[in-house]
Amino acid sequence: MAIILYARVSTADQTVDHQKDQALAAGFQIDDVVEDTGVSGLSVPLKERPGGRRLFDKLRAGDTLVVRWVDRLGRNYEDVTSNIRQFVEMGVTIRTVINNMTFDGQTNDPMQKAIRDAMISFMAASAQAQAEATKLAAKAGHAHRKRIDPEAYKGRKPSYSKDQIDRVVELLEAGTGVNEIGRQIGLTKFTVSRIKADVPAAYARVARWG
Incomplete structure (x- = not known):
């Protein structure tokens, strides 16, 4: 039974090593790391990411999937809930570094399953709401800077010529x-x-x- 960390990073101030260090500091023993680098969490579904596809191929019943937060596992509410439910149906237990949430893929008790599924829905909805709020705040900030000086804001400098x-x-x-x-x-x-x-x-x- 393996403990696998999935780390998705999409900006320059995020790193896979940083997410692994957070997991280790929280007491997780990590056997392997599956990563997606430079992938937008808001636009690319988990199953369309190289690392996401590896997760579905690699995980087996009894394994534990560790993520920083549930938003790592999809681009929106539907994607996150679908993926988490598919993992737990495979017998995979999902744990989050933030708040140490556990979605038990091993339980057969109907009541525990109901509580687990309700928590999955609530956490996924919260993650999407936070992501959308952050995106709207960023767009508002960009629009404000453009109004002040249309030439001042050019977006992120491209890494290519x-x-x-x-x-x-x-x-x-x-x-x-x-x-x-x-x-x-x-x-x-x-x-x-x-x-x-x-x-x-x-x-x-x-x-x-x-």
Whole structure:
């Protein structure tokens, strides 16, 4: 029976090591870490993330899945609740580092199952509400800065250049895979995937930064 930490990070101020250190400090003994780096938690469902797919392949009955919080396990209420319920139906127990919540995948008692399922719904709804509130606050802050000085806010500085976008497009048209493109150009596969998903937006982001 393995104890597996799933760590999703999507911003520069988050790291997999930081989430692992938090789990260890909370008393968890971690056997393995499955990670997703550079993946938006609000737009990409768990099963469409490389690490998320690994979780469903790797976890077995009796295993424990550790996450910082339930919002790591999906992009919204429906995704989080569906994934957690699928894991517990597999016999996997889910534990959170924050507040040490436990969703027991081993219980067969109907009352405990009912309480567990109610908690899953409540926690998932709370996580989505918090994420949406944070997103709205960020959008309001961006809009305020733009009103003060339209040129002041350009968004996050891109980690790639126009020449690199040109090369990504060229290699994609040649049928080259995302991993190989990243290796050749010196970008992460997640950055290449973001460029691939919206090439015009990538060019626009570079243009804003001159």
